[in-house]
Amino acid sequence: MSTITLDTVKKIKTLNNIAEGGLNVFQKDTFMVDNDCENPDAIMVRSFNMHSMEFGHQLKAIARAGAGVNNIPVDKCTEQGIVVFNTPGANANAVKEMVLTSLMASSRNLFAGVSWTKTLEAEGEQVPQLVEAGKKQFAGKEIKGKTLGVIGLGAIGALVANDAIALDMDVIGFDPFISVDTAWNLSRNVQRALTIEELFASADYITVHTPLTDDTRGMFNQATFSMMKPGVHILNFSRGELVNETDMEAALESGIVGQYITDFPNENVLKMKNTVCTPHIGASTKESEENCAIMAGRQIRDFLQTGNIKNSVNFPNACLPYTGKQRVAAFHQNVPGMVGKLTSAISSYDLNIADMVNRSRGDYAYTMIDIDTNVTNNIIPHLEGKINLIEGMITARFI
Numbered sequence: 299m300s301t302i303t304l305d306t307v308k309k310i311k312t313l314n315n316i317a318e319g320g321l322n323v324f325q326k327d328t329f330m331v332d333n334d335c336e337n338p339d340a341i342m343v344r345s346f347n348m349h350s351m352e353f354g355h356q357l358k359a360i361a362r363a364g365a366g367v368n369n370i371p372v373d374k375c376t377e378q379g380i381v382v383f384n385t386p387g388a389n390a391n392a393v394k395e396m397v398l399t400s401l402m403a404s405s406r407n408l409f410a411g412v413s414w415t416k417t418l419e420a421e422g423e424q425v426p427q428l429v430e431a432g433k434k435q436f437a438g439k440e441i442k443g444k445t446l447g448v449i450g451l452g453a454i455g456a457l458v459a460n461d462a463i464a465l466d467m468d469v470i471g472f473d474p475f476i477s478v479d480t481a482w483n484l485s486r487n488v489q490r491a492l493t494i495e496e497l498f499a500s501a502d503y504i505t506v507h508t509p510l511t512d513d514t515r516g517m518f519n520q521a522t523f524s525m526m527k528p529g530v531h532i533l534n535f536s537r538g539e540l541v542n543e544t545d546m547e548a549a550l551e552s553g554i555v556g557q558y559i560t561d562f563p564n565e566n567v568l569k570m571k572n573t574v575c576t577p578h579i580g581a582s583t584k585e586s587e588e589n590c591a592i593m594a595g596r597q598i599r600d601f602l603q604t605g606n607i608k609n610s611v612n613f614p615n616a617c618l619p620y621t622g623k624q625r626v627a628a629f630h631q632n633v634p635g636m637v638g639k640l641t642s643a644i645s646s647y648d649l650n651i652a653d654m655v656n657r658s659r660g661d662y663a664y665t666m667i668d669i670d671t672n673v674t675n676n677i678i679p680h681l682e683g684k685i686n687l688i689e690g691m692i693t694a695r696f697i
């Protein structure tokens with residue numbers, strides 16, 4: 299079932315706190331940021347769980363101001379013709395700095411040492427003596443010369459790997475789907491693990507930077523812990539569900555895992571031995587929140603105004619320079635004949651085509667067609683009817 303709509307003022311709803319710069323990209327005469335509206339044209343979101351939400355018929359786009367989209371029902375959005383964007387790399391530096399901070403802090407037992415020192419508050423002038431007597435329990439290890447395993451060499455993993463090399467660590471990375479861009483930017487000193495087992499066997503510290511998917515869920519489990527060096531430190535600034543909690547608890551109790559540092563606490567994780575929990579603040583810096591919000595806002599604005607798509611996780615990226623001509627933007631099944639049917643529907647109203655682009659992604663495709671002639675309002679409902687009847691059409695709109 300498809301619909302074509304002529305857009306007027308577009309409504310944007312936010313589901314989380316979105317940095318101001320991201321809201322300022324919307325011109326006041328064309329957009330309205332309205333968090334109470336029932337039927338927005340687009341939603342901006344961070345970590346709000348959208349899985350149980352129903353989407354209004356007007357909704358055309360969701361932008362995740364951040365990296366992970368596991369809080370968004372992406373498949374359902376695709377079926378309904380809703381574009382989902384994220385902001386690749388926009389918060390990578392913030393997470394990298396958090397990972398390196400935590401790596402060094404955990405290696406030097408900083409978290410435990412600080413907590414213990416605070417317990418001496420009531421000891422008066424005895425504090426210096428108690429400190430000297432007690433400090434041996436917090437002796438740590440230097441990271442220089444140790445091996446860091448990085449799983450997932452995307453925007454964050456690559457930055458962590460390169461900086462760990464600069465800190466004189468040996469780095470081994472595993473990413474079977476590494477992008478060409480990342481590979482170009484990766485230090486040649488990062489050793490490539492051909493299997494994840496190779497990384498597990500050699501790493502003193504492991505940091506994970508993959509998205510949460512059906513393939514990565516529970517990748518840290520009893521079987522994989524048994525391949526690791528005893529006492530390994532594991533840093534998880536990706537998603538809690540990458541770790542099987544019961545198995546992690548046992549690995550911490552037995553000492554196979556020396557420390558677990560995670561940005562994703564829950565009631566069980568908080569109780570685990572040798573675990574340091576941070577409150578999902580990997581990306582929580584002013585700079586990163588602003589970067590993500592601006593990128594997300596621009597992507598939504600451009601899509602609503604021109605149909606152009608950049609950084610979508612479910613639609614193909616597609617760009618056709620916007621000249622102000624009447625444009626049809628159609629999302630449809632990736633089956634033979636769709637472009638032909640669209641163009642003949644348009645030409646059957648004596649409308650001439652000026653330009654077009656068609657891009658596919660898996661089972662779906664996106665076509666934008668610019669019409670050379672003015673399309674009068676009385677033609678639109680008829681053309682709309684005709685395009686609606688094309689089998690395989692999911693959504694189409696006039697811009």
Ligand SMILES: NC(=O)c1ccc[n+]([C@@H]2O[C@H](COP(=O)([O-])OP(=O)(O)OC[C@H]3O[C@@H](n4cnc5c(N)ncnc54)[C@H](O)[C@@H]3O)[C@@H](O)[C@H]2O)c1
Pocket residue numbers: 364365366367386387389390393449450451452453454455472473474475476477507508509510513514535536537561578579580581582
């Ligand atoms: N703690 C935070 O606040 C915070 C902030 C940003 C991102 N994140 C999390 O970090 C994840 C990564 O972010 P990013 O910006 O680096 O994303 P990214 O898409 O740039 O990189 C992810 C990398 O993981 C790789 N990958 C996918 N499946 C893999 C597998 N099975 N084994 C090894 N590698 C695999 C991909 O090829 C890609 O290179 C996000 O999906 C999100 O869950 C958390």
Ligand SMILES: O=C(O)[C@H](O)COP(=O)(O)O
Pocket residue numbers: 344345363364365366367389578581582
């Ligand atoms: O995937 C991400 O980008 C992070 O988990 C950041 O989440 P946040 O936007 O809620 O801070």
